[in-house]
Amino acid sequence: MSDTKTLVLVDGSSYLYRAFHAMPDLRAVPGDPTSAATGAIRGMINMLQALKKEVHADYAACVFDASGPTFRDAIYPDYKANRAPMPEDLRAQIEPIHEVVRLLGWPVLAIEGVEADDVIGTLARAAAGQGMRVVISSGDKDLSQLVDEHVTIIDTMNGKRRDVAGVTAEFGVPPALMVDFQALVGDAVDNVPGVPKVGPKTAAKWLAEYGSLDALVAHAGAIKGVAGENLRGALDWLPTARELVTIKTDCDLSGHVAGLPAMDAIAFSAEQTGxxxxxxxxxxxxxxxxxxxxxAAPAGASGDLFDAPDASTVATRAQHRDVAYDIILTWAQLDDWLARVRAAPLAAIDTETTSLDELRAEIVGISFSVEPGAAAYIPLAHDGPDTPAQLPLAEVLARLKPWLEDPKHPKLGQHVKYDRHVFANHGIEVRGYVHDTMLQSYVLEVHKPHGLASLAERHTGRTGISYEDLCGKGAKQIPFSQVPVDKAAAYSCEDSDQTLDVHRVLWPQLEADEKLRGIYALEIACSETLFRIERNGVLIDADRLAAQSHALGQRILQLEQEAYDIAGQPFNLGSPKQLGEIFFDKLGMPVVKKTATGARSTDEEVLEKLAEDYPLPAKLLEHRSLSKLKGTYTDKLAQLADPRTGRVHTHYAQAVAVTGRLSSNDPNLQNIPIRTPEGRRVREAFVAPPGRVIASCDYSQIELRIMAHISGDEALLRAFHEGLDVHRATAAEVFGVALGQVTSEQRRYAKVINFGLIYGMSSYGLAKNLGIDNTAAKNYIDRYFQRYPGVWQYMQDTKAQAKARGYVETVFGRRLYLPEINSPNGPRRSAAERAAINAPMQGTAADLIKKAMVQVQDALDAAKPEVLMIMQVHDELVFELPEGDVNWLRAEVPRIMAGVAELKVPLLAEVGVGPDWDKAH
Structure with missing residues (x-):
């Protein structure tokens, strides 16, 4: 055991801001918007508790900035001049934060005239000088200059660690050069200018070449180009910049930390429990x-909002209990563990594999856990040096298969869809997955991370081995198969064990809430259906894509030449500088807006505005659109296809979107730009094999129907019940004309209004979208709400409910959290209010399509197993089926989709059929 003492220094000022912005708007009295905000307090408690478990310290201090000016303000009066004032909700939490930090046993320091960084620097140097180990807990990169062989920085909020190697890798310079680096780059947060237009890469390059800022200044005349000119222009300022960014390490703390350098005044004290x-x-x-x-805490007791029940109790038990992790190397051991998992009421499973791509991943090892602290690992394909003899993979899977495929044996996992694919790659169709901790978290706390490491730390207080700890990072990362078996076993067993632990915290919360339990059941069923869809894949016509790529390439080259002709010269179409010179200097176009640095902007918004009057921006927009389409889809889709089958298998991320929507990646099928002819043509490459066809079935105007249901507006309900064209009906109401007299232009306006208001569009946004003035747009919106008062009332009630509860709900009870709904920051609060209006509709639409997927798949399994569900895109389900099953699908799938829920308006699903996805619309 080492005798080296450890000092932990917490950057309290950094963390209270981060806690304030990271935590939802908790209130001392939940649901009361007038009650004091407490999110930053709760965040600080979380951080300090986690840190105390992670780092065992002999001495510690939580350091805050004191109010009032510091010595830096005297050096440079504009120091921190651009910082917004502290939000009132945060200011009100400062005093109680100091109080609770002391009650938790941490010494608190806030010293006038210097910043928290300077106090931390002084204490760190003093402790390091005595041979102590110093751990600074902060997210502030400025403290990196303090790092050396004694001093390390950790960030408990994201797991980042900055030692000497970490700082060098992150910034490109060692800690000893960080002051010089910061002086060159500047600090926008603190309003410390650096060398104009010199960023981290240039600063690191210069310092690597010259060795220090002083040496660089001495050779400033040799630096070429604009960067050299800017450096020479900043020579008089750089000494001041360096003084401002240098953390003091010699502050006089004698009146605050008694007995320095002994540091007895900053030893931990006992928690004041009462x-x-x-x-x-x-x-x-x-x-x-x-x-x-x-x-006194009953098992499974329900916790308060955003506050897992008995987390600290579980954490204490988890951190200090003994674990028994077995490595299975003999048939006798395997038989013993098979008997244990068969007898267990619930068994957690985790696979270790060769790839993150679940459709190509092969098993390296498997772990199980059946009770807290008890787990086992079966190494099956390790091939590193000194690997012990392993049981044969095929025979082990053959023995496991009956249990894995038996639905009567309940199983648990973290992101079980991945493990389903892995086992399926080996010919095993796992049944009995009844729980998934990732989905439990997604339903209970959609606004938080759902990875196992985050869940374990948040809900059980446990931290564990990371994948990078075992395998390394980047180019030096080794495959899992080369990880020594003992380390792999500890890692995998810990994952299974933690999964079981997290489940025991989260499942009682779901059990206690009938609506959330129903949403969770839907997500579990949806996971299984998505596994089937991903496995089916969709056939791609590579030749058709190649022809499209060729045509797009020809058009892109043509657009380049047309742009050159208009400009009167060749130029780089992707260079903002060259575009600015041609647009504004040569062609005399008006400057629409400027960038943050004062340059004339040529971003997408500017191009769209200028394209209304000038041909060159229109050419550039088309060029960008077609280049993106070619690079993202027509060039790449065929490359992503399985070479054995010609099918593309997208990956559906189930626990990403806060609204409950699915997202699609590798390839992303949700973002094909179908508003352009070229984009729609991409769907022609999604085809059916001979003798089969593609069918598309999608909900009609689903979010407007949900709006009618939620708002209960009589006029809107009537339009849907009578089967009217709702946009035409809205136009008739807004423009005060008979239904038969509505023009196509009026209908277009009404459609924009209908969908715009769902997304919280303002009169300014409507005016911009329709190309009309703000007054006219405001009049349209006022008239809309006069005709649809139920919609207006819904919006007001929803915002008020969101402010009171911190979340809104879908029709089926999915919770959609809005951490900024009571924010003192106006734009953030307004964005949260818009989200509050829209989220119940988007979330309900997500629930409906998930219900439809599950029920349609059940119907296919029962009656038409030859019909494959191959894609889910927004409100659309896509199928590949034999031509002879078309009539069945036309009749049954829309009926099932329309019947998944009873709303106040009828649901309508429409079917299209064709040889490819595009013609099925």
Missing amino acids: NLADFYQKYGFKSLARALKPE
Whole structure:
């Protein structure tokens, strides 16, 4: 055991800001918007508890900035001049944060005239000088200049670690040169200018070449180009910049830390349990209060909002319990564990594989856990040096297969869809997956990360081995098969064990809420259906894509030449500088807006505005659109196809979108730009094999129907019940004309209004979209709400409900959290209010299509197993089927989709059939 003492220094000022912005808008009295905000307090408690478990320290301090000016303000009056004032909700939490930090046993320091960084720097140097190990907990890169062989920085919020190697890898310079690096780059947050237009890469390059800022300054005359000119122009300023960014390490702390350098004044003290209990009760942290008396907490007790039940109790148990992790190398061991998993009421499974691509991944090892702290790992394909004899893969899977495929044996996993694919790659169709901790988190806390490491730390207080710890990073990363078996076993067993632990915290919360339990059941069923869709894939016509790529390439070259002709010279179509010179200097176009640095902008928004009056921006927009289409789809789709089958298998991410929507990647089928003829043509390459056809079945105007249901507006309900064209009906209402007299232009306006208001569009946004003035747009919106008062009332009620609860719900009870709904920041609050209006409709639409997927797949399994569901895109299901099953599908699938829920308006699903996806519309 080492005798080296450890000092932990917490950058309290950095963390309280991050906690304030990261945590939802918690209130001392949940649901009361007038009650004091507590999110930053809760975030600080979380961070300090996690840190105390992770790092065992002899001395510690939580350091905050004191109010008032510092010595840097005297050096440079504009220091931090651009910083917004502290939000009032955060300011009100500062005093209680200091209080609870002390109650938790941490010494608190806030010293006038210097910043928290300077106090941290002084204490770090003093401790390092005594041979101590120093751990600084902060997310602030400025502290990197303090790192050396004694001093390390960790960031508990994202797991980042900055030691000497870490700083060098991240910034391109060692810690000893970070002051010089920061002086060159500047600090926009603190309003410290650097050398104009010199970024991190240039600064690192210069320092690597010259060795220091002083040496660089001495050779400033040799630096060429604009960068050299800017450097020479900043020579008088650089000494001041360096002084501003240098952290003081010699502050006089004698009046605050008694006995320096002995540091006895900043040793941990015991938690003040009684006072902490009162504090937690006062600020509404019920589960934290319960955790102080673990014997009083009933099993599975429901926690307060955003506060996992008994997390601290579970964490204490998890961190200090013994674990028994077995490595299975004999048939007797395997038989013993097979008996244990068969007898277990629930078994957690984790696979270790050769690839993150689940459709190509092969098994390297498998772990199980059946009770807390008990797990086993079966190494099956390790091939590193000193690997012990392993049981044969095929025979082990043959023994496991009956249990894996038996639905009567309940199983648990983290992201089970991945493991389903892995086992399917080996001919095993796992049944009985009843729980998935990733999906539990997604339903309970959609706004938070759902990875196992994050879940374990958040809900059980456990931290573990990371994949990078085992395999390394980047080019030096080794395959999992080369990880020593003992380390692989510890890692994999820990994953299974933690999955079981997390489940025991999250599942009782779902059990206690009938609506959320229903959403979770839907997600579990949807996961299985998505596994089937991904496995089916869709056939791609590579020759057709190649022809499209060729045609697009010819058109792109033609557009380049046309752009050159208009400009009167060749130029780089992707260079903002050259575009600015041609647009504004040569062709005299008006400057629409400027960038943050004052340059004339030529971004997409500017091009669209200028394209209304000038041909060159229109050519550039078309060039960009076609280049993106070619690069993203027509060139790449065929490359992504399985060479054995010619099929593309997209990956559906189920736990990403906060609205419950699915996302698609590798390839992304949700973003094919179907508003252009060229984009629609891409869908022609999604084809059926001979004797089969493609069918598309999608919901008609689903979000407007959901709006009618949720708002209960009589006019909107009537339009859908009478089967009217809802956009035409809206136009008749807004423009005050008979239904038969609505013009196509009026219908177009009404369609923009209908969908725009769903997404919280303002009169400004409507005016811009329709190309009309703000007054006219405001009049249209006012008239809309006069005709549809139920919609207006829904919007007001929803915003008020969101402010009170911090979340809104779908029709089926999915919760959609809005952390910024009571933010003092106006734009953030407005964005949250718009999301509050739209999220119930998007979320309900997501729930409906998921219900449809599950029920349609059940019908296919029962009646038409030859019909394959091959894609889900927005509100559309896509099928590949024998030509003889078309009539069945036309009748049954729309009926099933329309019947998945009883709303106040009828659901309508429409079918198209064709030889390819495009012709099926």
